[in-house]
């Protein structure tokens with residue numbers, strides 16, 4: 454690159470004017486070279502999901518790059534505020550992935566600040582095996598015991614009739630995801646948690662924008678439990694490349710999440726700020742000398758799971774588009790559901806959970822007797838339609854579980870996982886993301902018919 458070319462590019466300009474010029478150019482670049490919307494031809498690859506963005510995301514990203522703050526900064530603060538307002542919750546902590554969000558949500562419940570209710574190694578956490586591994590990974594890594602319940606079809610949601618059988622003197626929490634955007638039976642799970650004094654963590658990574666009505670009040674999923682989590686990895690409902698969030702209305706849980714996210718520290722100074730609370734040198738903590746610098750007082754053994762301000766900058770722009778993303782996901786789901794209505798003899802199709810309006814992550818299909826999933830999936834993939842399994846299928850069948858002698862006896866199953874096994878064998882899903890077009894949806898439906906012939 455010829456740097457000389459730009460040597461005098463900003464001659465006579467203020468920094469604000471120079472920045473405006475660069476942002477203008479970056480946006481024009483995005484308009485010209487990104488989102489080329491190539492004409493679709495039948496047989497072209499149809500991904501199950503992808504990023505959907507425009508010059509606003511590019512502009513924010515470059516703006517943040519020019520600032521070169523890099524770590525959490527003003528865009529992070531703005532995203533946390535905007536996202537909390539969207540969700541209708543008090544506290545949001547931006548993190549670097551949905552898996553980190555799950556790790557923090559779970560580890561927050563192990564904090565000594567929670568007294569009797571803290572989760573200790575050996576305590577039990579009710580969950581399901583039909584899903585994504587990092588909903589369960591923190592439980593296992595900490596040495597708590599995941600207790601796996603079966604799920605129901607067609608939605609792969611927790612079999613709530615097994616909840617009472619799962620309880621033991623050691624049960625402390627329920628941690629489960631809303632599968633592919635379709636809420637689990639929140640009424641039953643919440644009532645169960647309240648009855649037994651259990652924490653509820655909603656893994657909301659695949660269900661941002663889904664709503665559920667409980668006792669006449671309609672709210673977004675992720676806001677019914679004690680803690681909710683989101684993922685902003687590209688296929689998800691909105692993206693920052695990598696990113697995630699933990700949210701709660703509970704000020705103590707929020708403080709713990711922040712502490713664990715930010716190295717375990719007690720102090721709440723944002724990056725680059727000192728003495729935010731005005732009491733940096735006058736506290737008494739643990740057995741430290743009085744007045745020990747609060748910036749280096751640790752109330753937990755934590756991590757550093759912050760996202761960068763560049764990720765947050767992209768998120769701020771994505772969040773503005775989110776209502777339209779959500780509308781499109783619902784519309785695409787309805788299209789597929791109608792287009793496949795005559796296949797009920799061969800495919801079990803998803804149904805919106807009672808009292809819910811899902812913001813679908815994907816369209817889950819379970820083949821019925823006489824149809825082989827492998828053949829259907831291969832036909833679709835060979836004809837350009839990208840498919841996905843329901844993540845782990847049955848988590849307990851994976852080498853991480855079966856081939857680690859240390860884990861023997863460190864998890865339990867309540868009854869059997871027969872429907873989970875069926876999902877592992879017979880289910881798959883295709884996309885409904887906002888970048889789909891009617892042409893692509895129609896083609897996917899056509900291939901799902903054709904492969905039966």
Ligand SMILES: Cc1ncc(COP(=O)(O)O)c(C=O)c1O
Nearest residue numbers: 550551552585630658684685686
């Ligand atoms: C239900 C669920 N939870 C958690 C995650 C992890 O999110 P991330 O990829 O951002 O770590 C995923 C990922 O797709 C997921 O589907």
